[in-house]
Amino acid sequence: MPEFRKDPIVGRWVIIATExxxxxxxxxxxxxxxxxARPCPFCAGNEEETxxxxxxxxxxxxxxxxxxxxxxxxxxxxxxxxxxxxxxxxGEGIYDKMNGIGVHEVIIECPEHQVTIANLPEExxxxxxxxxxxxxxxxxxxxxxxxxxxxxxxxxxxxxTLEHTHSQxxxxxxxxxxxxxxxxxxxxxxxxxxxCIYCDMxxxxxxxxxxxxxxxxxxxxxxxxxxxxxxxxxVLPKHHNSHFENIQKTEVExxxxxxxxxxxxxxxxxxxxxxxxxxxxxxxxxxxxxxxxWHIEIIPRLARVAGFEWGTGFYINPIPPExxxxxxxxxxxxxx
Amino acid sequence: MPEFRKDPIVGRWVIIATExxxxxxxxxxxxxxxxxARPCPFCAGNEEETxxxxxxxxxxxxxxxxxxxxxxxxxxxxxxxxxxxxxxxxGEGIYDKMNGIGVHEVIIECPEHQVTIANLPEExxxxxxxxxxxxxxxxxxxxxxxxxxxxxxxxxxxxxTLEHTHSQxxxxxxxxxxxxxxxxxxxxxxxxxxxCIYCDMxxxxxxxxxxxxxxxxxxxxxxxxxxxxxxxxxVLPKHHNSHFENIQKTEVExxxxxxxxxxxxxxxxxxxxxxxxxxxxxxxxxxxxxxxxWHIEIIPRLARVAGFEWGTGFYINPIPPExxxxxxxxxxxxxx
Numbered sequence: 171m172p173e174f175r176k177d178p179i180v181g182r183w184v185i186i187a188t189e190x191x192x193x194x195x196x197x198x199x200x201x202x203x204x205x206x207a208r209p210c211p212f213c214a215g216n217e218e219e220t221x222x223x224x225x226x227x228x229x230x231x232x233x234x235x236x237x238x239x240x241x242x243x244x245x246x247x248x249x250x251x252x253x254x255x256x257x258x259x260x261g262e263g264i265y266d267k268m269n270g271i272g273v274h275e276v277i278i279e280c281p282e283h284q285v286t287i288a289n290l291p292e293e294x295x296x297x298x299x300x301x302x303x304x305x306x307x308x309x310x311x312x313x314x315x316x317x318x319x320x321x322x323x324x325x326x327x328x329x330x331t332l333e334h335t336h337s338q339x340x341x342x343x344x345x346x347x348x349x350x351x352x353x354x355x356x357x358x359x360x361x362x363x364x365x366c367i368y369c370d371m372x373x374x375x376x377x378x379x380x381x382x383x384x385x386x387x388x389x390x391x392x393x394x395x396x397x398x399x400x401x402x403x404x405v406l407p408k409h410h411n412s413h414f415e416n417i418q419k420t421e422v423e424x425x426x427x428x429x430x431x432x433x434x435x436x437x438x439x440x441x442x443x444x445x446x447x448x449x450x451x452x453x454x455x456x457x458x459x460x461x462x463x464w465h466i467e468i469i470p471r472l473a474r475v476a477g478f479e480w481g482t483g484f485y486i487n488p489i490p491p492e493x494x495x496x497x498x499x500x501x502x503x504x505x506x
Numbered sequence: 507m508p509e510f511r512k513d514p515i516v517g518r519w520v521i522i523a524t525e526x527x528x529x530x531x532x533x534x535x536x537x538x539x540x541x542x543a544r545p546c547p548f549c550a551g552n553e554e555e556t557x558x559x560x561x562x563x564x565x566x567x568x569x570x571x572x573x574x575x576x577x578x579x580x581x582x583x584x585x586x587x588x589x590x591x592x593x594x595x596x597g598e599g600i601y602d603k604m605n606g607i608g609v610h611e612v613i614i615e616c617p618e619h620q621v622t623i624a625n626l627p628e629e630x631x632x633x634x635x636x637x638x639x640x641x642x643x644x645x646x647x648x649x650x651x652x653x654x655x656x657x658x659x660x661x662x663x664x665x666x667t668l669e670h671t672h673s674q675x676x677x678x679x680x681x682x683x684x685x686x687x688x689x690x691x692x693x694x695x696x697x698x699x700x701x702c703i704y705c706d707m708x709x710x711x712x713x714x715x716x717x718x719x720x721x722x723x724x725x726x727x728x729x730x731x732x733x734x735x736x737x738x739x740x741v742l743p744k745h746h747n748s749h750f751e752n753i754q755k756t757e758v759e760x761x762x763x764x765x766x767x768x769x770x771x772x773x774x775x776x777x778x779x780x781x782x783x784x785x786x787x788x789x790x791x792x793x794x795x796x797x798x799x800w801h802i803e804i805i806p807r808l809a810r811v812a813g814f815e816w817g818t819g820f821y822i823n824p825i826p827p828e829x830x831x832x833x834x835x836x837x838x839x840x841x842x
Contacts (some may be wrong), residue, residue, distance in 0.1 A: 171606060173603055174606055175601065185586050188585040263710045264710055270521055329809075344820075350819065395601045473665075483682050
């Protein structure tokens, strides 16, 4: 029997329909292509192919926009938003619009041509998380901007157009509607129960154990109860914290290894799928929030999203999260 | 300069970013594959390959589940939902769930192996719309069900797994969250202005003309102001009506030709793209609503939806709707 499950935060219903997994056209895994692009603008030595760097962690005595960097942040060459100008909010009859002010940056995660972040050493993961934090802290100073979204697309099925491993940062003058839904959903729960719903989820998941993928002292990863996508995995800090940029140094160190483990498990179990991950964090213009809890959502792209999902906001997921979590838990990865 | 545009109904912001269209990796068009699947379960003569028919428009003196039909409705062989049973709503700690009760049907739109609906004669379109209506009217009688979503996936990029032209109907015991957002957004506007926001949009679009794609006495098609996707096109009846199933006979006749024209324009201008269309209509358990207006949304799938869109509900559209509408308006199609 298929099952409807409700996401307790935004109220979205998901259909867990194992019957669908028996279809002749099984969701296909699209492996990330590993042919090196020539010349790759993100490889060390090709720094002039990108706009000038905004931030880089580099070896001593190396110069900006030259090799010697380990992680490098540059403006997106084809940005969705522009940083210069005023918002100029205005109407057009019944419609509302404003200028596309904002920031669109690319975080190049390693100097050599690696197509998957999971292969990088733990130290790189630490530096990547520090770069994420540094950019958010810096951009929060611009009073026009209210939200910073850090995300990664791996594989063409997930929307990546360049294969050299990288993530992106889009900073907007409006709180995105999905973030707004998370904020209001978790606030409603907090007003009713006086607790953070994410903290409650962590407690329940750790006590039932069936959806846990990985558990370390300060972080836990699980397949969410109302997983929209097969093998969807959330990574949450165990200590309540609404803003990713307020992460503790010891947490960054642990998260690097925890996150690398999860990505390696996904790549091994699903044979290098295309995937996205997104850091969900509170808006810039908020103080520490008792009801919101930053986290990372990892979404493997095993099947195409079809018309029904678009039209309804219902997702049909053929693999129950309990089964996905079991597969990932039992997938052994070693990297030390 | 990119532009933020707000969808006036659900409040979703879209970024119109023409700069993005200059990227080297241009959104690829995925043509619907035209190799006939062997043996295609939807072709006439293979009726035993599908579950038994629920409804068919057939020639006189032909029998159920045998050739002689023109449009045929069967249960989905791999359904996301099951019709038998009780909802059995219950909790699981902080989570809510219920049985996946509902209906999942397939509408096979022609007996011969056509891969695109646009090639079908106008008469077939009429019958397809009548079948849509008949199924909704019939399923509304089940008190457990509250919403019927009619949609079509064409091309594998749009989620289609069988190429023989068909659409689907999923009927659920819950109002989908996206429908709920349209209902509440349009009700808010109605409470404030006393008018249907869709009627207002039709008036404004017809008076400015820049986003109109096709205009006939009782229907209008336009590229919406806050188009999430390149070449997104909405088809609306000019006379206010919240429920698709209350369509007038003369409207069905006109819609058939109007809709065929739009699909032919899209197929010609975009070289047979993958696309979805979805009929947006009011929930079963509502009377005629003054604030809601049924319509069809057509979404070509020219680019992959990436991490940013998932995480934020913001869409980045590289082609302004004014430009898309102009291309479609000027695309000549003849079929009489």
